[in-house]
Amino acid sequence: MRSARHLHDAVSALLLFLLLSAVVPAARAQQETDDESEFSYVCGAENGPENWGNIKEEWATCGTGLMQSPIDLSDRLASQTPHLGYLNHSYRPAEASIVNRGHDITVMFHGDAGSMWINGTAYHLRQLHWHTPSEHRVNGRRYNLELHMVHLSSENKAAVIGLLYKIGRPNHFLHELESYLQRMASTNEKEENVGVVDPWVARGDGEAYYRYMGSLTTPGCDEGVIWTVIKRVATVSSEQLKLLADAVHDGFDMNARPLQKVNYRDISFFSPDDHHERYYAAADH
Template sequence: MRSARHLHLPVWALLLLLHFSAFVPGARGQQETDDESEFSYDCGSENGPENWGKIKEEWATCGTGRMQSPIDLSDRHAAQAPNLGYLNHSYRSAKASIVNRGHDIAVMFQGDAGSLWINGTAYHLRQVHWHSPSEHHLNSHQYSLELHMVHLSTENKAAVIGRLYKIGRREHFLHKLEPYLRRMAGTKEKEENVGVVDPWEARGDGEAYYRYTGSLTTPACGEGVIWTVIKRVATVSTHQLKLLTDAVHDGFEMNARPLQKLNGRDISLFCAHDDHERYYAAADY
């Protein structure tokens, strides 16, 4: 588990760590909750998405924030931004474990899995997880699955790469995880080591991307997250999608937060000149 690394610390050290984190800018807001029993994705329920901000004081941003995610990434609202350039990321294979967090399945990296560089700041890859159906929409179209690659800076600021999937051929990265997903569905195991994982396989293909400032999509919905959503839509098999949804806890088979208001935010779109026509011609909305 993510908390296991602190089990051998003395009590005074744990208290000091918790005290310090309360004063680090964004330390709480850039973290996801681990207790899925307190919230759900059931719209209309007492603990559903529209009420997340009322459940806990520290979750208030879920209801009051004006830079919330996900959003509909519309080409009509996106401004061409060639100055953004190609994504500057350097990933490396690292040991990892697969974790059933109840509300989703995540691959947690235990070593240095590389970084994403944005405006001179390094955001270190910490974990990847999935949402079904997709949380972001492209031109009002919702897809079958979305992968989030979560990166954190040394100041605990988040940058997330999102990748969308439609039903089709099996996905290579998920294919390697299928045995672990099957065991989790059968035994409800919470965590299992998966050996060395190559993040490049999760990143996949596609150079064109959308960029905007938003939030985490689970409580506490901390804002200031730099979102990069790859424009090219990948494919996932129906079998792989079922493995992911069977592994999570009952009630979280559909774990996508509803769309949030844009509230005048800018959406930028980077698309290399030689790829521009090809991407738009091949778009499948």
């Protein structure tokens, strides 16, 4: 009887361990880190990007990982990959709040905001946030702003869509959030409900994209992230850029991680033109 009880206790402990092991990475992948006081984007500082891996044991990958993000998406290194096909996503309006995480401004979805599909797996949209200037570069060029749309699968694997912006006409999605950002900047509020938000508006246009395997770009820099960076560059006004900078905490108005080494990773590129050429070539045969 005693041995049966011991077996029951051991099985219960094992199940609890497995549950916690699954939950903790999920929370980290979705929220990244919420404690901005422990790291900075100031190169050369004790808690700057080059030292993130030394600040905490669980952040070690920031310094030792070989698949880190962001990178320079060079057409010289990218391979044309028509079989990737068009992005398969189905977004929908959902309840959301806008959150000042200190190191960035984030829109957190509280309902079902839809998904994107990669290789038969659904990745559910959880949140989106901005980095100034852009973290990824394209052929060496850095842009004024980058939006990250963070998705998670049921197995807690992350997939992120990155969108690049240059100074120009106001961005429609940011325009819809301007009143909340202004209030957040003037009151130092941490979070505010914004009602229903439509992520289709954030996604914008552009079908050509780069694809590679990388990491989160804030501590703990977890790897295994599927990155999709849209090639078409959208626009944002200088006033909207300033509004995002004013809303975050002092010292985080520039919140872009420096470029990381590619380390012989494959960079794929999908273009609708290449996809059409392959389709019609196959049809001719």
